[in-house]
Structure formats: structure tokens, C-alpha cells
Amino acid sequence: MGTSRDPDGASAVGGGGRTTPPLRWSVVLFWLVGLTVVLAVVGVFLDRETRLAPFLVVVPALVAGRGTVRQTAVASGWATVMIIGALFDAAEDSVGAGVATVVFALVFNGLSVARAAQRVRDEGEIARLRSAAAALQRQLLRPFPLVTDELLVHGLYQPVEEDSRVGGDVYEVVASPYGSRVFIADVQGKGLPAISAAFAVLSAFREAAVSEPTLTGVVDALEDAVLRHNSFAARVGESERFVTALVLGVGSEEEVQVINCGHVAPLLLHTERPGPVLRGEPCVPLGLDALAPEPRTVEWFGFPSGSTLLLCTDGVTEARDPSGGFYPLEQRAASWGDIRPGDVPATVYRDLRRHSAGTASDDTALLVLRRRPVADIG
Template sequence: MTIGLQRLLAARGAVLPGADAGEEAVRAPRVRNAVLFGSLALLTTVFALLDVRNGEDLRLMPLLVVVPALVSVFGTIRQTAAVSVLIMLVVTASHLSTGGSRGDVLTGIAFTVLACCLGIGACVLRIRHATQIARLRSAAVALQRQILRPLPILTDQVLAHGIYTPIEEDRLVGGDIYEVVQSPYGTRVIIGDVQGKGVAAIGAGFAVLGAFREAAIREPALTGAVDALEDAVARHNMFSAQTGETERFVTALVLGFDGSDRVEAVNCGHLPPRLLHEGVARAVSLRHTSVPLGMAELSHEGRVAERLAFPPGATLLLITDGVTEARDASGAFYPLDARLGGWAERAPYDLLTALDADLDDFSGGVRRDDIAALALRRTVADGPGRTGAAEHGARRAAEAFGGR
């Protein structure tokens, strides 16, 4: 951890990793074990008292054989094994103390041992499956992070701050993408969302990013770069169909910055950007929104580039639908535009910090989709302090979001 990041976290009241974190890591398993075995002791005592009260009419102690199966659902292998041993001892003692025929006693003990062994086996299988899923998730997320460039990114025309949080569910990861490329024609930016989730979605996203990195430098016109992206998705879908994979489309917003107070935009079925300037935040109205990448053959209209105002000091916010479709406990969608109004005067770094924290608070920490957001601001014109200011902003964002 860098000194700058330590100071940043300390200033924000965060708990730094160290002795306190280590104590919590050690204390948590002990607390869980104490709760588990305390509950088991209480349950055993209650059943024993009920057995004494009921006599031979209704014996409840043998029912404790279901406890290892319950513990195997949420406990560790060690916890399940410990509980199983205790249950075998308690139930066996109960069978021996109540008497009965030798055959009945041996049958009861054998059933108890079998039930406890099945509970341990179920726990082993559950943890093995969970470990395999965790490894797949980790590998997929690592692959996705290698494909996407770390933020922030500084070019001659813009400074791009951003946040990116991949979803990690059983279907692995989502397919949000972004890229910022310095080209002979200015800076070109893409943010997009691949249909579906999983490694196949990452493959489609990689196809788009690879095509964009090449076309952004090669194509003089922004629409030419977008046509190259369309061809890349079409080729990817063709190969996917040959291998039995699902064909996918990609929503994307492609922008071109040439250093003027206007920005060129081609929208391929993506969410419109938000412009924050002079204390006002608003969605930018785009007159031409074409079909997503990979679906051009369904439309008879070519893609059109339009120019949008991007005055000095303004921030252009690009997002994916993981932001607008985040939900709270009641199922309500995240009110992005209402929240942006209160952050309209913030710098890009502070804007994204507030957005990320508010999303986490709104959703209760439950993320159902990838979340990607880019905050773009024009690079200050050449002059004293230009490089220092840009590098300072980049360092702040790198410290705060570099590990995400």
C-alpha cells in the first residue's frame, strides 16, 4: 500500500490493514465457533431434558442426527466433523443408557454414524464446488482486468477518471468495456456493454476493444471506426455460431475529442452521456441513436456522428446500465439524474467517489451487474501548471480506484 493511499484512507476514516484487521480476522472464526457449539450444547440440553420428561414414550435424542446435515450447509469441514463427532457420542450414549435389545441399539448407533458421515461428505462436496466456482470467477475477473486499461488515463485532449466494478456471480462476470485511445485525429473513447455474462461475453468485449484500438488510430472519421467495430462483432458472432456459442450484440457510445469545445458522438444503442457544468447536471440529448453493434443488418440507416457541446470546465459522465439499473431493497431503480444534481460542481475524481459510495449504499452492497463509469474533462490548455495539475488528478484517482 502506498503512503498516499494510506493517508487518503486515514483521512476518510477507513480502517487500515494492520493489527486491528488481523485481530478481526482471528476473532471472527472464534466467534462463529463459539456460537455454533454453544447452540449445539443448548439444543442437546433441551432434547435431553425433554427425553427425561417424556421417558420411553417419545425419545428425541436420536433426532440430533440431522444436525451435521444442517451444519454442512453453511459450516466448514472442520466444524461439520467436530459437530458430527459430538453428535455420535451424545446419541450413542443415549442409545446405551436407554437399554433395549442389542440389535436395536446397534442399529441406532450405525444409523447415527452413517448420517454423520453423510453430513461430512456433503460438506466436502459443497466446499469443493464452491472452491472451483471461486477459482473460475477469479480467473475470469483477472482476465477482464487485463483486457481493460487501468484508470485514470491522460491524453492530449482529455483526462479520463473512472470506476469499474465487475459483478461476480455464478455466471462469472459481466461484459462492460471501456477504452481511451490517443490517435492522430484526437482522443477517441468508447464505453459499452456486451449482452449477457460470462467468459463468452468477455470474448465479445475483447473483440470490440481490439478493433477499437486499431480503428481509432487508422480511421480518420469516427463513423469509420464504428463501422470497423460492427465488422468485428459480426465476425465474432460468425465464429461463435460455428462453435455453438450464442451470438451477442454490444451497446456502445463512441466519442471523438479534437481539442475544440465540441465532441463528436456516435451512439450505438447505449445510454446517453451526462454533462455536468456550472452546477447543472443533465442528460445529453442525442438525436441519432442507431442499433447496437452486431445488429447493423437489421437497420437500413447508417450510423451518424453528431457534435455535442463540451465547454471548458465541464465533465462528461459516461455510464453503463449497471448504474441506472441498480436497485434498492424495495426494487426501485437508482435515481442517477436526481443524485447528479447535488454533485454537479464536483471534480471528476470526487464525483466518481460520491457516485460509487452512493451506489453501494443504495443497493445495500448487492451488485447485480457490472458497473462502469468514465468522467471526462478537457485537458487544460498548454501553460504553467498544466502537467502538474493533470498528473495530480491522475495520482488521486489511481490511489483511490487503482485497486478496483
């Protein structure tokens, strides 16, 4: 569920929230008839067919995990009838034992139906949460590519689609009187509260990027926005959050400036010396400036014409393979020098899915910044 950018940069809007795919009736009938036949055959060989019949009570519980309420009710009815029929033919069984068995089956089958109904309600609530998250995401993030006088930016944003685990990854590229301002951030936590914090900090960036002459002024405005949001969250009983972020200023000069607020460091591609570009330690995340021993500072690095800069969130660097190993972004990036900038997002995403065996526990966001040739400006 949600608005996502596919690896080629196009917008892709999901459907109405994926829930557990229901079982087909053919599968339910196969379980009912198949297990009944198996128990009957085993009972004949063991001469204990009537004592094995109560094991049919497990069928409704199995159906409840994936089937509809109606399918679970049908399975419960089938199991109950088969158990009563088997016990009715068991002359050696006492009446009391037979009644106890039937009562147990009725209670257990009733619980199975109730569990199926609760699961369906929970999945409906999940679908509604995803729909709300999707609507917010469509308002938050612009589709790729993003273009300014200095930059052509490709990228992708792929939200995780599991329960209410959609995160607060955001990005933006703004043309300002002071050059291009680039922003990528990851809000602590998941769900709609994280998206609310992301909206607050993203709105603050869009305003500050065009009004603040210095990059430190932009980051100060973002810090204030996070603190205001946390103050409001505390008043309404929600958790306070911090935000990791990268804020870049790209002008006509070869060197660009960046303030790293506890975020994943950028990587330089398509150059003679690919790899990390920052040498200093990251500053504290947004919302935690009061805990820092000194103010945030700007770092400069070379971003020459013809090179590409890769920014991402920790949904990339912290993706794990089945054995628990993190995705080796820096190592893999060394082999992407011959890939066109516009193809880098799709390459990274495919490689990331192979590494994680197709599973994701966090949003994936990345930006690929390419300097526009001077001939294209104007």
C-alpha cells in the first residue's frame, strides 16, 4: 500500500492495502476431505477410528489462519459433524466421554471462528492504516527525476508494506537563490506518527531552503521544526522523535557543502576516487542539538563535473541477508562506475533485494545526484 517510486523513477500507487490472501475453497475442501480420509484409513489399520476422529478439530484452526470466516465456519461444522458421527458409532465409548469430546470440539471450533473474525478485522484496520499512509506519502514526496540549474536527480523510494511499519523517510531537492539545496532524512520510528514528524521537517526544509542564506541556518530551522513537533507530540501523549538527515548545498563551484546530522554518509561514484566523501564525525540528529557538546558544522568536499553522488537512508545500509549480514553498500558501489546515473537506482534496488532475499524491514530511499553540464543550464 502506498505511493512508491519504482526503480525506474516512475510513481507507483498501490492498491487498497494488501491483506492475507484468502484460501481457495478447493484448498479448504481438500483439507477437510483429505484429513478425514487419512484419519479413517489410519483408524482402520489401528482399529481406533473412533478415537482418531477428534483430531479433525485441528482443521478449523488451520483454516482460521488464512481463510475467511465463512470457510472457518464450514470447516468447524464439518469437523463437528464427523466427530459426532464417529462417536455415535462407538458403542464401547461411554456417553460421558462422548459428550465431553463433542463439547470440546464445539468450544474449540467456536474459538477458531472467532479467531478468523478477529484476524479479518485486524487486516481491515491494517489496510486503512496503509491507505492513510499512502495518502500522506503522495502529498509528501515528489516523483523523480528532480531538476535544478545545477543538478539532475534520479532516485527511488520504496516503502515497506508490512502492517503499519511504513517509515518516515523523506527527501527533497530545492532550487534556491543560494544554489541547489538537497535534503534526505529518516525519522525515528514507524507508522503514521513517524510520517507526521516527517511532514513537519520536510515542510520546514522547503521553506528554509529558499530563505536561509547559509546551510547552518537551514539546519537550525529543521532543528526548531523537530523540537516544535516533539513539544506538540508530548502534549498529546505521543513519543518524541529524532531525525537523521543530510543537508547539502550545491552551487556552481566544484566543492559543495554538507551538514551530516547522524545520517548515512554520501558516496561518490563515476570518478577516479569513488567512495565516501566525508572525513569528519557526524553531528547529532535533528531534535538532539541540546545534547551536543558543540554546534553543528559544515564540511566541504569535491563534487566535480561528471561525477555522481549517492545518498541513501539506513533502509539500504542496514538491510540484512538471511545470515544477518548487512548490505555492503560501499563495497558494491565500487563496481557501479560504468552504470549510467539514471540506472543506478534500479541497480541498487535489484542488488538489495537479492541480498535480503526479497524481504524488507524498513523503507528504502536513495538519491543519485548528477551535476548538469554547463551547456544544459539556462
